Amino acid sequence: MDNGVNGPGGKGDGSFSSGLGTDTVPEARGAKRQRIDTSSDDKLEAHQPTAHSIQTGRCCFVTVGATAGFRSLLDEVTTAEFFDCLAKHGYTSLQVQCGPDHAAIRERVASVSDEGKRGIFVRCFNYTGEMTTNILNCRGEDNARPAGCVIAHGGTGTVGEVLGIGAPLIVVANPTLMDNHQLELAETLEAQNLVVHGHIGSLAAAIHRVADRITQGRLDALPPYTPPSFPVSAADRVTLFDWMVLTCYPDELAAQMHVTDLGLVEAEFAAKQQQQPYQQQGQPIASDNVPATGINSQEDNGMLQLD
Amino acid sequence: MERIVREMIEDFGPDRFAIFVYLGLVAIGIISIAAFFFLPWSWMIAVVVVLITFVVWRHFSLRRQRPRPETGRRWISRRDPSTPNTAGLPAVYFLYILGSGGHTSEMLETIKRKFAPQANAHRRYLVTTGDQDSLNRVVKLECLIKRCFPDRRAGTLDAFQVPRARRVHQPFWTAPFTCLNTAIHAINALTREPDARPALQHGNAFKYPHVVLTNGPATGFIVCLVAHLLKVFGLVPRDRLKMVYVESWARSRSLSLTGRLFLWSRVADMFCVQHEELARATPGAVYVGQVAARLAPPG
Numbered sequence: 001m002d003n004g005v006n007g008p009g010g011k012g013d014g015s016f017s018s019g020l021g022t023d024t025v026p027e028a029r030g031a032k033r034q035r036i037d038t039s040s041d042d043k044l045e046a047h048q049p050t051a052h053s054i055q056t057g058r059c060c061f062v063t064v065g066a067t068a069g070f071r072s073l074l075d076e077v078t079t080a081e082f083f084d085c086l087a088k089h090g091y092t093s094l095q096v097q098c099g100p101d102h103a104a105i106r107e108r109v110a111s112v113s114d115e116g117k118r119g120i121f122v123r124c125f126n127y128t129g130e131m132t133t134n135i136l137n138c139r140g141e142d143n144a145r146p147a148g149c150v151i152a153h154g155g156t157g158t159v160g161e162v163l164g165i166g167a168p169l170i171v172v173a174n175p176t177l178m179d180n181h182q183l184e185l186a187e188t189l190e191a192q193n194l195v196v197h198g199h200i201g202s203l204a205a206a207i208h209r210v211a212d213r214i215t216q217g218r219l220d221a222l223p224p225y226t227p228p229s230f231p232v233s234a235a236d237r238v239t240l241f242d243w244m245v246l247t248c249y250p251d252e253l254a255a256q257m258h259v260t261d262l263g264l265v266e267a268e269f270a271a272k273q274q275q276q277p278y279q280q281q282g283q284p285i286a287s288d289n290v291p292a293t294g295i296n297s298q299e300d301n302g303m304l305q306l307d
Numbered sequence: 308m309e310r311i312v313r314e315m316i317e318d319f320g321p322d323r324f325a326i327f328v329y330l331g332l333v334a335i336g337i338i339s340i341a342a343f344f345f346l347p348w349s350w351m352i353a354v355v356v357v358l359i360t361f362v363v364w365r366h367f368s369l370r371r372q373r374p375r376p377e378t379g380r381r382w383i384s385r386r387d388p389s390t391p392n393t394a395g396l397p398a399v400y401f402l403y404i405l406g407s408g409g410h411t412s413e414m415l416e417t418i419k420r421k422f423a424p425q426a427n428a429h430r431r432y433l434v435t436t437g438d439q440d441s442l443n444r445v446v447k448l449e450c451l452i453k454r455c456f457p458d459r460r461a462g463t464l465d466a467f468q469v470p471r472a473r474r475v476h477q478p479f480w481t482a483p484f485t486c487l488n489t490a491i492h493a494i495n496a497l498t499r500e501p502d503a504r505p506a507l508q509h510g511n512a513f514k515y516p517h518v519v520l521t522n523g524p525a526t527g528f529i530v531c532l533v534a535h536l537l538k539v540f541g542l543v544p545r546d547r548l549k550m551v552y553v554e555s556w557a558r559s560r561s562l563s564l565t566g567r568l569f570l571w572s573r574v575a576d577m578f579c580v581q582h583e584e585l586a587r588a589t590p591g592a593v594y595v596g597q598v599a600a601r602l603a604p605p606g
Contacts, residue, residue: 187559230451238420240577244577248546259390
């Protein structure tokens, strides 16, 4: 186990030195690295339960969602071995959202001795409508707290929320649901390297992989979390549904699609001109035209002449 | 402010149609039984054949009018902020079907991602009876919208209730009856004009929803089936109730049961999926991107 924990630290050191080798590191990033170094020291010190620095420990948040219970996951995260694993990786707090199995899990936690909990603060609760604070506690932030991890069932609501906040995430698919549909998302996201796909019975390995990720991705020193701006920017907005509204007004749709086609042709034209440097006079006109509808007729003429 | 929004949301309109539809169904039943006894076989067969031909013909003529998947892909792929511009239309009226749990989260995220402030917008939420959690989350979203846009640009909203199509652990043989009940109550939500947009001011502009957006609960399929039937029988003009199905973000390699129903019955005007892999495997599906999930910000 000691080797396993030292592994990521070694990797982190490797990337540290290679980063210095390139010699183009801005100061801020250098400072971040320094901080990571201290935090990983902190992590190593956490092996000895007595040594605690000013920084609070990592936090682990387990959630099974509101709809269905997930007893096997809850059982796994309340074993003495799991507490042991958490303590080894520097965790000091475990929050468990239990859903319908709340009473049973609370008893189970109470039955573990303080010795068995390895100094980890455990809190169980039934359900909360406001998971954001719990998830934020697991997101590493510069000068505030080290990164922990969220262990969640594979429901899209939870997974989407955690990924949006940016906390390290272990997804454990709940196999008891209809045609085991959570497995698909867990495997896809694991393939995209966004989450760690955890399995019942080997969650300790998943915690270990998360520790790897925290070191490699420097997740202990992220900038403060900013909630997403609500009216999303025009570039990110989903417009397909507005097009569907336009299909209810065929004339308007035809007009706007015409405008769009012109836009496409112009973009193509601009790209072509960029490829042919000897036509450069025409290029600025073609590139800064796009939003205004009024100019389109003019542009149209331009297109016709050039064609 | 939350109180106002809550009142708006929890004021479910009176159900005007359910009893009439039930009476109509009973009447049709009685007439067909009478016909069975009194009419000669040749007449019966003729009537049935004409009816079926009519329905099939209407179905295909409605299907012909739909935007093709390629058109949808073109719409999605272009990045010109001036189109589509719906602010100048007389009305923009969306009907969102909320399921429960994850379906609701996905739908609310989708609504956030597609929201544009405009005064001509009306949003109607369809929730299942007793789903208080979804209602609370809708109230939260609407409060957010009102906070950001205290003026008329926030648009108007209301909510309707339908009974659940199938409760958890409900025996399967009763499911057709509860589904029928859902369908009949859905007619009201699909056809009743919003109180906030009276016909005196707006004429017929807000009479029917323009787009019905659903993402996977079984209720969504039933509501869309009813909407399609209303259009087939000409009770709703064909340029309203455009149905968009967005497959759940959870489905990255295979379609869900609701998704397969939508794809097979061709009820939806636009069939979207949120994973590229699934889009490649499903003919007729449009890859819309991850509209129901924000992914990790870089950092």
